[in-house]
Amino acid sequence: MKKRFFVTSEPLSVEELAAEVTRPEAGAVVQFIGTVREFTQGRRTVYLEYEAYHSMAEKQLEAIGREVKERWPDAESAVGHRTGELKISDAAVVIAVSTPHRKDAYEANEYIIERIKQIVPIWKKEHWEDGEQWVGDQLEQTRYPDGAPGGGNSD
Amino acid sequence: MKKRFFVTSEPLSVEELAAEVTRPEAGAVVQFIGTVREFTQGRRTVYLEYEAYHSMAEKQLEAIGREVKERWPDAESAVGHRTGELKISDAAVVIAVSTPHRKDAYEANEYIIERIKQIVPIWKKEHWEDGEQWVGDQLEQTRYPDGAPGGGNSD
């Protein structure tokens, strides 16, 4: 069986992630796809590079999955996060949540992306035409994993 | 070019709907997939039958798309609704919304499903092992298109 929470250098399939959580008990699937945006704060991105502490990142995604289960016992979730070089509009992360009733699916999905931006060891490097920078190293961000979400591409 | 707001008897592709709204300006795509749930209020559904006032339904979906544009000018949206016989876990509706920042994508997406349940002329017939019924004809539902959402499968 495929992992439900994974980090991969391969392109992500929204179809596959949706299928992971689709089941007879569910009436709703909500998916989030974080895509590479061309302009951030007026500066044009050429491509993004994502790096992960692979093994720990998958553990942390699984931990988020358990948090979701505690808060929304009827929810099933799956997350794939991509690493490597991503071009504009590529999917960096796909989150799928299924629930019997739709309200929970939206809420649990949003919870997951916020937690990913807090506690999953993955980093993004912006590559512009005239430079590059790891995101996070000069931003005012929290030091602790339980703090507020950091500033990601889709904030 | 493919229609952005359509009613079809063919299976819906979450991949295609996501692609419709993916663009360089967007950092987030939120998708809603309404799937056929097996049990509703304790009764087992064998299959669902969806019927649409096809031409008007597509017009109404387009109208919802314009409402979204008014409320979230940066959002792009696409909606496909299926008709005919659907079995358990089939997708009845797929809604895709892209925005520069994710909060708006969740909100606009949820707005769309709520409006679909209010103003789009599509009806669902539950088929159980021992009977069938058009949903809506015996439920306490609003008569007016601007009222509260009706009771759908993924409520």
Add this chain to the structure above:
Amino acid sequence: MNKRGTQTGPREVEIVINVLCFAHMKDIFGGEKLTINSGGIATVEDVLEYLKATYDADISGIMTAVNEEFAEESTPVGQGDTVALIPPVSGG
């Protein structure tokens, strides 16, 4: 037979109205499409009254659309218009 029978003037001109029936309306009227060929019809309300009287049908709580736009009971209806009977929707 009803108030239309006692009226005179332009409302008495016979017009053809197409009526579309969806969901359980099909069961009530025995088909997806009806054609009304009648005098005394000028509004959605007239269409509904005609249908109630002619088919002895309970169509309370039904919305209507005229030519694919949601309508009120007072919405005018004329020659060749299409009136849809729209039960509470249940898509999604």
Add this chain to the structure above:
Amino acid sequence: MNKRGTQTGPREVEIVINVLCFAHMKDIFGGEKLTINSGGIATVEDVLEYLKATYDADISGIMTAVNEEFAEESTPVGQGDTVALIPPVSGG
């Protein structure tokens, strides 16, 4: 050279600690993986002090993990443990 130099007892035993560097930590330390072979190391704080002193590195604001679990400065570190330097994350 620092307070560890004046201590005695079990903290002086030389142990090997693996250090993983991510994102701009790789630039600071010139690689993805360091090996510390040193005495006087018992906690995450000791590892960070050792790195600051040895590499003259600014690693303020950095989180750490020991064996893939987020750690505090007081988290114990022993022979063969892996300490990861985790800058503010920016996935998603």
